[in-house]
Amino acid sequence: MPVIQKEPMILHPRPSSIVAALYTLRDLETDVVILHGPPGCSFKHARLLEEDGMRVVTTSLDESGFVFGGMDALVNVLETVIERFNPKRIGIVGTCASMIIGEELHEAVNRVQPDVPVIEVEVHAGYRDNTQGVIIALESALAAGIIDEAEFERQKILLKEATMVEKRHGAASKDYLEPSRGDLKYKVAERIIQLLKEGKRGINILNAKKETAYMFADINLAVVQVAEKLGVGSNIVNMANLDEKLGLPKTRRDARNINEDLKGLGIEMHHIIGGLDEYPIAGNNVNELIAEKYSDFDFAVITGVPHALPMDNIKDMELFSITNGPRQVAPLKDMGHDHVVVELDLHPKTLGVNHIVESELGATLREMVKDA
Amino acid sequence: MPRQIAIYGKGGIGKSSTASNVAAACADEGYRVTIIGCDPKSDSSITLLNGRRIPTIMDLMRQGVDIKEDDIVFNGYKGVKCVEIGGPEPGIGCAGRGIIVAINLLRKLSKALEEADLVIYDVPGDIVCGGFVAPVKKGLVSETYVLTSGEYMPLYAANNICKGLSRLDVKFSGVICNSRGAPNEENIVNEFAKEIGSQLLAFIPKDVIVQNCEREGYSVIEKAPDSGIADVYRKLARRIMADKETHIPKSLDDARLRELTQI
Ligand SMILES: Nc1ncnc2c1ncn2[C@@H]1O[C@H](COP(=O)(O)OP(=O)(O)OP(=O)(O)O)[C@@H](O)[C@H]1O
Ligand code: SF4
Ligand SMILES: [Mg+2]
Numbered sequence: 001m002p003v004i005q006k007e008p009m010i011l012h013p014r015p016s017s018i019v020a021a022l023y024t025l026r027d028l029e030t031d032v033v034i035l036h037g038p039p040g041c042s043f044k045h046a047r048l049l050e051e052d053g054m055r056v057v058t059t060s061l062d063e064s065g066f067v068f069g070g071m072d073a074l075v076n077v078l079e080t081v082i083e084r085f086n087p088k089r090i091g092i093v094g095t096c097a098s099m100i101i102g103e104e105l106h107e108a109v110n111r112v113q114p115d116v117p118v119i120e121v122e123v124h125a126g127y128r129d130n131t132q133g134v135i136i137a138l139e140s141a142l143a144a145g146i147i148d149e150a151e152f153e154r155q156k157i158l159l160k161e162a163t164m165v166e167k168r169h170g171a172a173s174k175d176y177l178e179p180s181r182g183d184l185k186y187k188v189a190e191r192i193i194q195l196l197k198e199g200k201r202g203i204n205i206l207n208a209k210k211e212t213a214y215m216f217a218d219i220n221l222a223v224v225q226v227a228e229k230l231g232v233g234s235n236i237v238n239m240a241n242l243d244e245k246l247g248l249p250k251t252r253r254d255a256r257n258i259n260e261d262l263k264g265l266g267i268e269m270h271h272i273i274g275g276l277d278e279y280p281i282a283g284n285n286v287n288e289l290i291a292e293k294y295s296d297f298d299f300a301v302i303t304g305v306p307h308a309l310p311m312d313n314i315k316d317m318e319l320f321s322i323t324n325g326p327r328q329v330a331p332l333k334d335m336g337h338d339h340v341v342v343e344l345d346l347h348p349k350t351l352g353v354n355h356i357v358e359s360e361l362g363a364t365l366r367e368m369v370k371d372a
Numbered sequence: 373m374p375r376q377i378a379i380y381g382k383g384g385i386g387k388s389s390t391a392s393n394v395a396a397a398c399a400d401e402g403y404r405v406t407i408i409g410c411d412p413k414s415d416s417s418i419t420l421l422n423g424r425r426i427p428t429i430m431d432l433m434r435q436g437v438d439i440k441e442d443d444i445v446f447n448g449y450k451g452v453k454c455v456e457i458g459g460p461e462p463g464i465g466c467a468g469r470g471i472i473v474a475i476n477l478l479r480k481l482s483k484a485l486e487e488a489d490l491v492i493y494d495v496p497g498d499i500v501c502g503g504f505v506a507p508v509k510k511g512l513v514s515e516t517y518v519l520t521s522g523e524y525m526p527l528y529a530a531n532n533i534c535k536g537l538s539r540l541d542v543k544f545s546g547v548i549c550n551s552r553g554a555p556n557e558e559n560i561v562n563e564f565a566k567e568i569g570s571q572l573l574a575f576i577p578k579d580v581i582v583q584n585c586e587r588e589g590y591s592v593i594e595k596a597p598d599s600g601i602a603d604v605y606r607k608l609a610r611r612i613m614a615d616k617e618t619h620i621p622k623s624l625d626d627a628r629l630r631e632l633t634q635i
Contacts (some may be wrong), residue, residue, distance in 0.1 A: 069502060100469045102502025104509040 007128060011175040016125045017133030019045045021093050024137040025119060026054045027210070027248040028146055031087035036074050036103060037061055037095025051352035052211075055085060061097055070098060074108040082114055089117055089146070091137075096124040117144045129172070131159040147248070155248075161280035169307040169331045179326035182342035189364045191339065192223065192301065192320060196230050200298035203317075205286060206240035208304030209279045210251055212324060213242070214350040215343060215357045216303035217258050219322050222362035223301050224267055229369045237294060239271040241282040241304075246275025253354075261356045283309035290314065306340075307332055322361060374406075374488040376512055377545070377612065380537070381519035382529035383497025386550040389582055390519055390605075391494040392419045396593035397602075397609035399450035403489040407452060408478070410507065412459025412467045416494035420448030423589020428458020429474040441482045449594050453484045468503020475506050485512060490613065497529070499536065508542050515545045515618060517573070520564070522549065522557030524633040527564055531629055534568055534621035543618035546573040548608065553578045560632055567628070568621045574608040577601060 018035070019042050025033050032055040035041055039060035046056035059065075059073040074092070081087065092105045105120040119140045123133045135156060142152045166172040195202065204223045208216040220238065227236045242255045255276050262269065271289055274282030290297070290313040299318040302309060306321035307328060321337040323329070324346035332340045341361050349357055379387045388411070395405045409416030414428045426446045432439050448454040457474040459467040478485065485491055493507045507513045516537055520530035530547070537544055547565040549572060551557050558575045565572040577600075585595040592602045624632070 099472075100466060102468055102472055102506055102509065107509065 015130040020130040020133030025091040033091035177327040180329035218362040378493040393605040409456040411496040414456040417454035430458035468501040521552040522560035
């Protein structure tokens with residue numbers, strides 16, 4: 001019997017599969033999600049998601065719920081939610097507590113018989129990879145007829161790739177990752193401006209995960225604006241994973257919103273490299289494009305998930321990478337990225353928005369050429 | 373769609389012996405049978421496997437090995453598919469969760485739950501937590517039986533089980549009496565069955581052959597096919613396969629139970 005190669009130790013708390021399921025339900029345009037578990041479970045993200053217009057409520061299982069079960073509570077909350085919020089689509093998400101004691105989410109649906117679709121997600125936080133939470137949510141969405149088989153298969157491939165990206169160079173690459181604030185923004189901005197002034201040519205890449213693009217795009221936008229201000233706009237080539245025809249409903253909408261903003265500001269997008277959920281694989285397109293057309297460029301600005309880009313064709317360029325993970329700095333430096341900037345707390349600022357949001361690095365860049 | 377049954381009853385009353393003998397008898401008749409041992413003791417299938425203990429799903433999960441169907445589904449007497457879920461060591465971890473995880477894994481890896489004429493879930497005597505009714509709650513058990521003797525405590529347990537089953541909204545197919553040699557036993561259990569709105573399907577006498585065969589690692593059907601008790605198991609097996617009648621059981625109050633068992 002083949003023994004599974006033991007996975008590396010996890011010493012550091014990891015993104016939660018429960019939370020991943022919540023975000024997936026949001027992308028599926030679920031109106032209300034019921035977390036069947038303790039009131040403190042996933043609190044922070046539950047609140048953040050409400051910014052995005054999805055209500056998140058809890059059955060607030062307590063000690064006695066753990067012991068005696070929480071089916072009545074779930075039925076009660078489900079009925080309350082239907083009455084109070086009149087949702088068109090409901091999600092019920094498990095937690096460690098309810099899953100361990102064997103609660104069947106479907107039992108509540110059977111008892112209440114709502115006349116809107118309910119996506120039941122039997123998930124807990126005990127999976128190594130939080131993408132498992134996404135897969136379970138999508139499986140239920142498929143079963144409920146909310147997505148089709150093709151989209152499900154597409155998502156599964158992307159999630160597998162996303163997991164690989166994190167294992168190779170991301171949050172799952174080491175058992176413990178020291179946080180870092182990255183390089184100073186004004187130093188990095190200064191260097192970008194210097195390169196532009198020297199007439200160097202740069203590739204300006206947005207490879208962001210879903211809604212985080214609302215802020216990452218601002219950095220790419222600032223690079224173009226600065227280049228134009230310096231009279232070297234034509235030295236910049238823009239690429240972005242902003243395909244409006246790919247992904248779950250919200251993902252497409254986000255891409256459309258950002259494209260419209262960029263177009264409104266007169267930015268020309270040279271290459272669309274994938275959808276907003278394709279950040280784990282869009283780098284392959286970047287890789288090919290560079291090999292074909294841009295191998296002699298001098299620098300690259302990569303925002304979003306820079307560690308998903310293959311290093312093959314960019315390793316000789318001066319690399320400016322912008323991430324929102326303080327724990328992504330060390331892995332990026334290890335890969336050979338010269339400058340790594342962290343946009344702290346980026347994600348919360350990109351919830352509940354439908355226009356590009358100003359970034360610190362973007363603002364710094366603009367400020368530094370204000371009087372040029 | 374196979375018949376999917378579970379036999380409930382007080383601890384030690386004879387659920388596993390009855391389950392394995394019924395499984396063997398059905399296999400004799402040419403039915404495809406699967407038996408799922410849901411007891412951490414993992415003693416449901418030994419007598420179908422000539423006394424061999426098979427690795428349990430939980431054993432393999434604990435070792436972190438990559439589990440395939442062949443590692444957990446074993447062919448026993450006349451092709452009866454045997455699976456043991458197993459569990460953590462007594463007093464450690466959560467056996468109930470173990471059953472949930474194992475059942476999910478089994479459904480994914482094996483067709484033994486679907487490609488069969490009869491699937492028997494052999495459950496432990498006490499349904500201590502939600503996990504132990506996972507097969508029922510997940511819709512994998514569609515009919516239940518209660519095994520009892522004519523004594524007060526086993527009937528008390530059977531009565532409680534009926535209470536629980538009516539709450540779970542699962543179909544009930546009848547009462548089986550496994551005799552402990554109490555006086556007037558068949559009448560008592562027959563009366564109990566009637567009063568809960570059901571029927572007595574079989575009266576299995578107490579017979580040392582059961583234990584003798586068990587000790588050697590066999591079912592009565594295999595080792596003592598010509599014995600009278602083998603015949604009883606065969607009749608029960610036929611009745612289970614033939615019967616389609618189900619009911620929602622009522623339960624009796626304790627005073628009535630005491631009265632019923634008064635000798
Ligand atoms: N009809 C019978 N005549 C004699 N012995 C029997 C009979 N039925 C069962 N036994 C014996 O009773 C003992 C307990 O039976 P068994 O293990 O089947 O009970 P169980 O209900 O499965 O117990 P548990 O609740 O612990 O799983 C066994 O040794 C078995 O051989
Ligand atoms: S342990 Fe699980 S159920 Fe409890 S708060 Fe954490 S994620 Fe939620
Ligand atoms: Mg038993």
